[in-house]
Structures are given as structure tokens and as C-alpha cells.
Amino acid sequence: MSPIHLAIVGVGKIARDQHLPSIAKNPDFKLVAAASRHGTVDGIDNFKSIDEMLEKVPAIQAVSLCMPPQNRYEAAHKALSAGKHVFMEKPPGATLSEVADLEALADAKGLSLFASWHSRYAPAVEAAKAFLDSTIIRSMKVVWKEDVRHWHPNQEWIWQAGGLGVFDPGINALSIVTHILPRPVFITKATLEFPENRDAPIAAGITFTDAHGLDLTAEFDWRQTGKQSWDIVAATDDGEMVLSEGGAKLSIDGVLKHEEPEQEYPMLYKRFAEIVQAGKSDVDLAPLRHVADAFMLGRRKFVDAFYD
Template sequence: MTAPFRLAVIGMGKIAHDQHLPAIADSKYFELAAMVDRRGQAEQGVPFFGSVEDLAASDLEIDAVAICTPPQVRHDIAQFALERGWHTLLEKPPGATLAEVVALRETAKDRERTLFTAWHSRYAAGVEPARKWLANRKIVGAKVTWREDVRVWHPGQDWIWQPGGFGVFDPGINALSIITHILPHPLFVVKSSLAIPANLSAPIAAQVSLRDRLDVPVEMDLDFRQEGPQHWDIEVQTDAGVLKLGSGGAVLSLDKAEVAEDASELRGEYPSIYRKFGAMIRAEVSEVDVSPLRLVADAFLCASFEVVDEFHE
């Protein structure tokens, strides 16, 4: 049996603790070899370092890293890791800009290392069945509703409001990662409207109109100010009825009838990510998909801007 890859998690925030660490603990491909963060301390008896440079200067052997930092600092860390010969997984969004991610792709190719842009929402239980069902249908239109309470889901995450922090597009890009996967044709931004709080630098809400090359319309409604029920839904109108993905892609229904999951398949977004990352390393391949990030960039390029009331947690 092949020994598991020795993995370091870089950026020990909420997503690392809630999702990455449990998935790594259950993975046959990886063992947790180190944690890296500017703050904090060692946990679970795992070596802890204050920077990726400190990790590299140690005598610890590392095969791969999972980078879970805010996107604004991700490129330099990933570039350093790839130059060290470490296979690299990038949490979403994979970088603060398209140019950064494209440059990392070239570094990975030159260094013959695996680089994986891990769009976790694509591994939700309903997404792949939805893609297969839509492949043979005529699509009439689609509606994305991604409305959540930022105080609940992103408490204390000041980086999300800074330039390069994406604002409401931080969760919204999850919807784009799903829609670009399940629809058969590329999407283009037609227009967008971004609402930006007077005291911040990133949008708290967005309305985005897209179309594909067949002029099929896709409308997006993103909002960080949602109270009460939260919405992470995608509806696709087809000639064979309405497909809906609810709960961020976890629940698939066709004309309001829920489709049962295939219990024979292993489930879970992050366990699926680590299975794929491990298999990619062994196969010596990369997967660098920038299509969701490109649509976010285009939404900013095509935007009209509205200054709204200040936002404070």
C-alpha cells in the first residue's frame, strides 16, 4: 500500500477547522503533517509554524499543502510552495486575481507539481447528477439565489470587505462554480449591479445577468443581508421541467420531486476534494479552472455601482 502524502494546512481559519481537518483525518491519501498560521498554536500534537518560510526551514518532510488563507495573500504562498516542490491545493477562490492563478498554473507546469483549484461546491451531492440530467435537455433559463447572513457565516472576517476580498462574491462564486459545471455552454456577463457599503470596499449585494452563446439567460441574486431563512438555490428551466439544486447543491429535485441520492457513492464535498487531489498527485496531473473567477472579474468590469448604508457587525 502506498504511504499517504504528508500534508500541511496553511491558514487555520474557520474553513480549515470545519472542513479540511476532518476530511484529512478520514483520508487514505493524506496525513496531517503540519499547520501554518500567523496566529494560534499547535493542536492535536501536530507541528505548528508561524509562516510557510518557517515550515520550509524546519527538517519536516512535506509532500503537499492545502492553502486556506484569504485570497489576497494566497499567490505568494502558493508560488513558494510550488517552488519547494510541494503539490498545492487552493481553497476557493483560488486567488485575488486571474493573473495570479494563471501564473501559478505555469509554475506548477514548469515544476511538474500538481496544482488543484478546489471548487468544493461542485462536489455537493446533487451537482453531478444535475449536470448529467441537463446534458440532454433544452435549457430555457436559470436563476441563482444566494442570500445569506454575513454575520452568521463570516463573523470577524474583515478581509472579505477589503480589496481582493470579493464581498458577497465569496459565497457567490460557489454558485458560479456549480452553474459553470452543470450548464453545457460557456457563460458571459451581460450586466451587473453591485451594492457597496459606504465604509467598505467590496459589495454586500449583487445582481448579475448572464447568458450563454445560445442566448439562454441566467440571473443571479446575491445578498449578504439575508435574515431568517437562508437561500443557496439554483433553478434551471428546461423543456422537460424545472431542475432545482437546493442547500448549495446538496439537494436535487425535478419538478419539485426530490431525487434520492445514490447511497453507493461516497459523499461529502471535502472528502471528495481530497480523494481527487490524492488521485491527481499520483497521476501527475493538475486541474486549474478559472471560469468561476473569470465571471466574478467580468461582473466587476460590467458593473454599475451603488453606495449603500454603512455595514457594521
């Protein structure tokens, strides 16, 4: 089959670090254009807006959206309305309702919509899922703590309403948890810590359960310096499972069972090509729904102001 003519919207850090290298290595795609207010990509046509790009490059078949979630709905709607398949960087939108509307539009037009969750494609995630499917889970604890100054330097959008704050990385953990657990979970309580000068939280503590009373807690924090923590620990009838380093390694009772090189974004583009070729969508909103529930149920606690 001929490669899918792809355009990218939003040429920022995530696009340069992950999307562009993954697209370049995937023969199913040919990058033909980019739209960004500030960034450009060498060797292709570049535009300041998605409107101009869609008008001047009719050969585009699919669009990958890498801008902040607050602005993603408008761009996705324009791309779908123009008959283009759409890949959405996580989180897929600022609200559940807008993503549901995009899913309905894609379905009505016979187009593929992909809500991508890159952490689900971490090397040891499927092995963890298989292990949990084979045993009884007694409890689970998620610890996702990192240094926002390192990962999001001077990115003001993450602190604005709709930017999710600490849930920007926290939703990665939720995307893994909702994939590897055999049953759905729901939030029972949450505490969200907001810097007094910001509109999004810097930390969160959340308690979940399921229909069988699972004990599940999550700790998200953006103030951790030094070694970063991206761990999911489960007590089971067959030992303690530790899914560490963001899903890269799986250990059972301290014995390493699975480790491979990270290939998250290449796997995302492999999946996007599959759904485009199959004429279907992949839109799982469970991780975003948990974030929305945390904001709905969460008790707000104001903490010291945060400055980059």
C-alpha cells in the same frame, strides 16, 4: 502507496470546520505540519510562517492553503518553488493573472496545483448536470442569499479589496453553474451594491447569456436573515429543475430526485490525492473569471454602511 505528507497553512474557521476533519479521515494523507499566525493543530509541528515550516520540515510533499485569497499567491509560489504540490481553498487567488502564473510554475516543475471548488462536489450537482445535458434549457435563475454575520463573523478580510465580498459565497454558485451548464456563459450586465464603508460588495445582481441566447440571472445578497437561500432553478423542456440547499437536493417538477449526505471537502481531498498521484493539475478559472467580469462590467451602487 505511502500517504502523502501534507501541511496546512492558515488554521482558521474553514480549516478547523472542514479541512482538518477531511484530512484526518483520508488515508491518502498524513498531516505533518501547520503554519499560521494565530492558530495551531494538536499533535503536529506548528510554525508562525510558511517559510519556517518549509525549511524545518523537508518531508512535506504537499501544502493546503486556507488563508484569505489576498495572501495566497506568495504562499503558493513558495510552496511550489520548494517542490510541493499545492491545494488552494476557493477562490484560488485574488486575481486571474496570479493564478495563471502559479499554474505555469506548477507545470514547469512537474507539480500538481488544485484550484478547489467545494460546491461542485455537493451531492446532487452531478445529477443536475446529467439532467441538463439531456434536455433543452429555456432559462435559469440563481438565488444565493445568506447572513454574513452568521457565516463570516468579524472577518474583516472579506470586506477588503480582493476579499470578494458577497462573491465569496456567490462564487460557489458560479462554480456549480459553470459545471452543470452544457455551454459557456458570459455576463452582459451587473449591479454591485457596496456599503459606503466597505471596499467589497454586499449584494449583486447579474445577467448572463450564451451563444444561443440563454436567459440566466443571479442574485447574491449577504443581508438575508432566517432561512438561507442557495438555489438554482432552471426551466427546461422536461420540467422545472430545482437544485437547492447549495447543491444538496435535486427536484424536477417538485419531485425529489436526488439527496445524499454532504461530503464536499472529503471529495476535494480525494480529488487532490488523485491528481497528485497522476502528476497533473486541476485549475478551472471559470468561476473566478465571472467574478472578475462582474467587477469589470458592474455598475456600482452605494448602500447603507454595514457593521458586524
